[in-house]
Amino acid sequence: MSESAQAVVVNIPDEVVTQSRVRYFELPLGAGTMALITLDNGKDHTRPSTFGPAGLASLNTALDEIAARTDIAAVGITGKPFIFAVGADLSAMSIVNDPRIIAAFGKLGHDVMRRFGEFSVPTFAFVNGAAMGGGMELALHCNYRTVSADAAALSLPEVFLGLIPGWGGAWLLPNLVGPKNALEVIINNSMSQNKQMKPKQAVELGVMDVMFAPADFLEQSILWAAKILTGLVNIDRAPVDRDTWDAVVDAARTQVDARVHGATRAPYLALDLVAAAKTSTRSEGFDAEDVALTDLVMSDPLRASLYSFDLVQKRAKRPAGAPDKTLARPVKKVGIVGAGLMASQLALLFARQLKVPVVMTDLDQERVDKGVGYAHAELDKMLGKGRLSQDKCNRLKALITGTTDKADFSDADFVIEAVFEELAVKKTVFAQLEEVVRPDCILATNTSSLSVTDMAADLEYPERVVGFHFFNPVALMPLLEIARAERTDDASLATAFAVGKGLKKSCVLVADRPAFVVNRLLNRFLGEIIACVDEGASFADADAAVHAMGLPMEPFVLVQMVGPAVAQHVAQTLNGHFPDRFHASEKMGQLVAAGLPGVWLWDQAGNKTVDPRVAEIFGDSPSTMTPDQIRDRALTAVAQEAQIMLDEGVVAQAQDLDLCMILGAGWPFWLGGITPYLDREGYSNPRFLQQGVASVPA
């Protein structure tokens, strides 16, 4: 190892060290002696093997031991059951504040792993299970790769986390499979909710050479290695097309631009590295990775990403403030009031995840039939796509039934209403329900902006009422805001959390305050942007205002998707609660009254222009504000609102606001949800989070 790598001591306290254990054996077919390294951190598959400095040192020692022998024909490397290796130990990165340590850690990984690509005998990665990040890169350094047909996670997820493949992946992969396939893995998969490759896809992309069945994966891999060594099998890898290299990278850059508008640097640095890999040497490529990695790790957006990842991985699974889960009552039958689209989606979700009877009810049989019919038709679609077996489809269909008689809820344990968003209507529904259900049956409301406490006010048993706020589409959106009303008791709340977990949602406990978290922050943000347009800013500049944040959707595109009527209804409700802070645009009201679908018209090519009827309503004056000014107003408003929400106790901590924005609004990791971004852009006073929590430590 070079001196520079040792000049700075890289140390992770409490590193779970992945040990490299070497065994030697004779290969089949008289192919000679193999040295097989097994990566194992001594834990089961729920704690996958990762590489910290000590783990890399162990791997290096194993290679030293093998290199000292003269009788070795090949080196193999594999993992513990179900896991190959999943990359760098991330716990290290969020605490380091010295760029030299990051650079040294990057270089250490390169120096050890590149030995697999430069060894004196052929090297084989036997990818028996999950291989992510540095684990995948280790496999890429090897001369040959086999993969088990049940390997659960295969990816280079660095860009998803705000990093770049920094242990060789950005240079090795394009030189192995060409820039197009490499960018598919490095950029596209990472930016598509961290999509993983299936083992078969990994072979098709050329990332893996061959796939074997899990039952005797290692035996067949070793036999295959022996065949390679004895020439019985040859690998014909397609030569990489260097003529189209630049064009491929440029095309990918255009796509990245369209999605994030420069808001995060990671995909751009990854593109730069892949572009340079066309002509750079291995060493130049690896050095460039070290520089880019250090640059990113020492940036606040990356620290915010790691913070976001941690929220999603940990806090989302252990909701802050949730009552003791042993208090939860079993839920063996669910009732749904309403048979509209939302109700049907809820029925599907409850039946599929809880696998208990779900009874839908509405005012007349026709609506009930329509609601149940929608749910059954969705199940048939899944059956048609092979996502459900006929038996499972039959089972789920039988679980979803309809009735016009609420008395059928008498033995339900959990009833949720999804009726018109109007307090009087919902109060009536709850009052009727109380006449038939047991006193301990949970009454849940999917309201997005009404007071749950008011809804429970006149009930005999108000302690069983909870807010249960889903996001659209309910099958896909991971967030569930669970609202505790004034008189909700612990057992009911615990039951709600148990149901939410059963539905496989990430639950966040919120106070019964208007619009809870996501809709409140989002509407403060949108309201401010719409106010700017009311004051003369153009729609184009308003939409462009969020580009610097890299939001998944521009504000007026979002309004159009949600539907202007719904958006306006929520805006007015919030304006009713907080008239000083939440803008309700008269002109948007006119747009809704005119029955227009939104602001934008799209042509065939996807270019958008303002609908002339909208332009007529809003007037056609030259833009009075720049996108930066609009964003500044919106962020100032959001920072104020977030602080007020924390003061009101809407959630336990700023972390919960961030978790909600990530999971409920799809706001990106690099913003850290929202408060880390507000902190680093100077919108908060005082800071929401201490320096170092979601930023580079001082």
Added chain:
Amino acid sequence: MAERANVVFVDGARTPFARAGSLYAETRADDLIVKVMRELLRRNPNLPPEHIDDVAIAATSQTGDQGMNIGRSASLLAGLPNTVPGYSIDRWCAGAMTAVTTLSSAIMAGAYDLALAGGVEHMTHHPMGEGMDPNPRYLSEKIVDPEAMAMGMTAENLHDRFPHLTKERADAFALGSQEKTAKAYANGLIQPDLVPVTARSAELGSVLVSVDEAPRPGTTLEGLASLKTPFRPHGRVSAGNASGLSDGATAALLANEGVADQLGLTKKMRMVGFAFAGVEPEVMGVGPVPSTEKALARAGLSIKDIDLFEVNEAFAVQVLAFLDHFGIDDDDPRVNPMGGAIAVGHPLASSGIRLMSNLAADFTVNPGAKYGITTMCIGLGMGGTVIWENISGSNA
């Protein structure tokens, strides 16, 4: 004998046998048998797996990784179509042998065309005597001598019954087993039937196991003479003249001969007949004598017609008792030409098929041989014998 279909032994394979507590200590028993089943099917691509009529897998301790109806469970784990049924078999040491004879009976009767037999014993995970709960009537009514429960003691009892079968003769036979095994390995006769398997150790990592672990090629008579006799003070049975505790698995494909011809399957040997017989439990090692007498009689053959013998070497003295009875020399080259369990080990319920695979190999080395037998003793006083006919040899 009534008219019946012919059964052929298409192919057999096994894991290398490991010493108990060693290479396979952290490998599951069902994984071992599954790997053999898969390799057997890979080696016989003409055999359509969905046409297998039944799978019978033997294990002595049918619990844990040898439980859950291992016949069915291993079939599912091996990737056989779920339309192929499976069951489990137990006759202690003769488990795999009984899997073969039971499935063959169905083939003979015309009920089955193709069958897969196997056996597995992980003596690390399932030590002998695991879960045993002998009925008190064993003792009170003297139904089973207490010494019958420890196989080493039954071997000592055999020495008592046949005083001329001395420790020296047992040790000499054991040395021969080691030497024949070493020679068979050197000649590449054993390796073709082995399925290399990887074994993981959390402490050491994974390794490919390609050969039997137990053989001690450097064994000498002096060394054998110096070993302790753990079953009796100054006794005759030692670790050197007995089979070791082992982990391993075996499997074999059986077919109706006509179906084998239609499919173009290899036919290594043809089943002539079989028999099982009981003896006093406390001298279980003599079991192969009456089972062989019975099998020969039913087949209309005499011991003189048998050209090759694969006798399981649970204990040297038990092989000697068999040879002594039939007037065969201790070192007769027709007996266990590739060595036996004293060298490679005896994973109880799996060994029967190892004998058959060995006999098939013996036939190829001795094309002039016409008939061979596989026989073994069985705890609680039994013996089992299967007579086979060489198909491809010059006398076929």
